[in-house]
Amino acid sequence: MDGIKSIRLQPIYNLHNAQLYGYEVLSEISPATDNEQWFHQQSANYLLTLHQWQIQQLKALSIKGKLFLNLPFAALQLPAIEKLLVEETRDTIIELQDPETLLTMNAVQIMKFRQQLAKLSIAGFTLWLDDYRPEYCAILNLLNWQFGGIKIERQVFQMQRNSPNMLSDLVSHARRYGKKILIEGIETEEDLFTVLQSSARPGTGFFVVRITYPC
Secondary structure (H helix, E strand, O other): OOOOOEEEEEEEEEOOOOEEEEEEEEEEOOOOOOHHHHHHHOOHHHHHHHHHHHHHHHHOOOOOOEEEEEEOHHHHOOOOHHHHOOOOOOOEEEEEOOHHHHHHOOHHHHHHHHHHHHHHHHOOOEEEEEEEOHHHHHHHHHHOOOEEEEEEOHHHHHHOOOOHHHHHHHHHHHOOOEEEEEEEOOOOHHHHHHHHOOOOOEEEOHHHHHHHOOO
């Protein structure tokens, strides 16, 4: 795949029983390349092709658990997207990669996007919102959609890492938009303790991997 070296699997665990929950599927590009900038420069059709390529790579692997694959809003708005994604497996979760795009949409665009989400849901796909931030609440209220899950953005979590009560409030607010809450960026024992006091279940981060697979 042009511009892509390989895929990388980042493990996600159920924090309350240390069982593997699944993997986030990431694309490896050149270390000299700014990942975020590179992805923003690609067309919706290219990113859809990349998504399909990732699926093909995963078919060659024996993997248990759910697979989280990113897909940007632009690709999800392509015509007949639910048919273009027919090769998805039932254990695959589509993460809406760039939720800040919602802030640029007007009411008509939001309504059309909701229709796209409905088509995908009816076709059997599970949709999560990636990188949730509290400032998205107003536009998510307008969207009026219940996602399969919400991933709280790493920096947002780390702003609340020393306040279990504030994190619990954040998780409760995020749950208005998705059934399950996943927290990214758990890097210390104190982080894990704070998260365990909330109702979030899946999580990922350097500390989670280290305690699950100790040296």
